[in-house]
Amino acid sequence: MRLAEPTPLVESLGKHLLQLGRELRQPALGALEALRIGQGRDGSLHLLVGEHARDTTWVPPVKLTALSHGAGCACKLPADQLHPLLRELPASTDPALLVGKETADDAAVYRVSEDLAIVTTVDFFTPIVDDPYDFGRVAAANALSDVYAMGGEPVTALNLVAWSLEELGPDLLREVLRGGATVAAEADTTVAGGHSIDDPEPKYGLAVTGTVHPDRLLRNSTGRPGDELYLTKPVGGGVAATAAKRGRASDGLIAGAVEVMTELNSGASRAAMAAGAHAMTDVTGFGLLGHLRELAEASGVAAELEAAAVPAIPGVLELLSGPDPPLAGGTRRNRDWVEPAVHWANGVPDYLRWLMCDAMTSGGLLVAAPPDADAPGTRIGRLLEGPRGTVRVS
Numbered sequence: 281m282r283l284a285e286p287t288p289l290v291e292s293l294g295k296h297l298l299q300l301g302r303e304l305r306q307p308a309l310g311a312l313e314a315l316r317i318g319q320g321r322d323g324s325l326h327l328l329v330g331e332h333a334r335d336t337t338w339v340p341p342v343k344l345t346a347l348s349h350g351a352g353c354a355c356k357l358p359a360d361q362l363h364p365l366l367r368e369l370p371a372s373t374d375p376a377l378l379v380g381k382e383t384a385d386d387a388a389v390y391r392v393s394e395d396l397a398i399v400t401t402v403d404f405f406t407p408i409v410d411d412p413y414d415f416g417r418v419a420a421a422n423a424l425s426d427v428y429a430m431g432g433e434p435v436t437a438l439n440l441v442a443w444s445l446e447e448l449g450p451d452l453l454r455e456v457l458r459g460g461a462t463v464a465a466e467a468d469t470t471v472a473g474g475h476s477i478d479d480p481e482p483k484y485g486l487a488v489t490g491t492v493h494p495d496r497l498l499r500n501s502t503g504r505p506g507d508e509l510y511l512t513k514p515v516g517g518g519v520a521a522t523a524a525k526r527g528r529a530s531d532g533l534i535a536g537a538v539e540v541m542t543e544l545n546s547g548a549s550r551a552a553m554a555a556g557a558h559a560m561t562d563v564t565g566f567g568l569l570g571h572l573r574e575l576a577e578a579s580g581v582a583a584e585l586e587a588a589a590v591p592a593i594p595g596v597l598e599l600l601s602g603p604d605p606p607l608a609g610g611t612r613r614n615r616d617w618v619e620p621a622v623h624w625a626n627g628v629p630d631y632l633r634w635l636m637c638d639a640m641t642s643g644g645l646l647v648a649a650p651p652d653a654d655a656p657g658t659r660i661g662r663l664l665e666g667p668r669g670t671v672r673v674s
Contacts, residue, residue, distance in 0.1 A: 294377070355471075378390065383500055422564065427547055436471075441475070442481050442482060443478070493556075498557060502558050503663045504558050504579070507649060512644035513548075514591035542642070551656040555654045562645050568640070584669070590604070591658050605631070621670050
């Protein structure tokens with residue numbers, strides 16, 4: 281027997297799918313104990329009764345993204361609620377702490393000697409794609425990016441795992457960890473161990489330790505008026521992931537998004553430093569506008585952005601400009617948060633406004649560099665004198 285449900289219903293049932301399968305397999309159900317549940321690539325729910333313990337048809341495994349309430353960095357806590365909480369925490373008085381929580385930067389930096397500082401960061405999230413190997417690769421690249429955003433080089437990493445071995449088994453987890461290890465090896469980073477907990481909603485990421493010379497440290501708080509802004513990767517990963525979760529993404533769109541999200545920011549970071557960049561951050565869950573707002577506010581400047589210059593993952597603009605665009609909840613929250621600080625020119629279409637608020641996962645670097653510097657990426661705007669943290673979009 282096969283039962284197919286509309287994609288929105290399946291999505292709403294996703295976080296309960298494992299529990300439903302467990303209850304249906306209880307011995308008390310007798311003849312129904314061979315019943316299985318799976319979900320197809322199109323988002324349909326499959327209900328199968330085995331015949332004398334023999335399956336009458338093949339059922340694909342449950343989609344990883346169906347088990348998450350928000351894909352990838354879109355599951356982050358809202359910025360408008362998180363930042364006030366962080367401000368209530370006591371500030372550090374340790375002079376060796378070069379970067380702490382005060383400017384919402386990408387990582388903490390601690391000086392241990394005149395020529396060495398330690399960069400520490402942690403990042404993990406729910407599945408952004410259904411392929412477990414690619415999930416591991418994206419999560420690892422995303423976590424390593426925080427070190428590159430500070431101008432540092434990662435050295436070691438620890439796995440962070442939330443997983444239900446009872447429901448998902450070890451094989452999928454093995455692929456997630458293999459994906460993470462592959463990207464860590466590409467970054468010349470040693471995975472030295474980790475920590476795991478039992479959790480029905482899978483999550484994976486890394487705690488990363490890196491190094492940087494204190495004099496070559498890049499922050500999000502040192503941008504200057506007149507600096508030009510460059511973006512080193514296209515955005516729209518949140519749109520692609522949400523479309524995939526709803527069964528509306530082509531294989532090409534998914535492959536293109538995975539390629540962007542698994543690209544390390546190592547080369548872009550080194551190129552930005554060589555170009556004499558003044559400030560840098562990476563673009564992830566708070567969107568391009570959200571992270572630009574943080575950089576401008578921390579630097580005490582305003583910013584100007586050219587909407588048409590912002591690069592998008594191929595296929596994303598078509599989804600955003602079509603009917604019922606696949607917007608992640610995190611993207612909607614981002615727009616609500618940034619709009620009080622943003623002045624939109626009348627000609628900026630709504631689909632580009634959503635693109636700049638996209639809850640991106642493992643995005644590129646946002647670089648503030650002197651005019652005419654040979655900075656990496658696409659030039660998308662500039663910093664200027666004005667009310668701190670405000671952004672004008674033309």
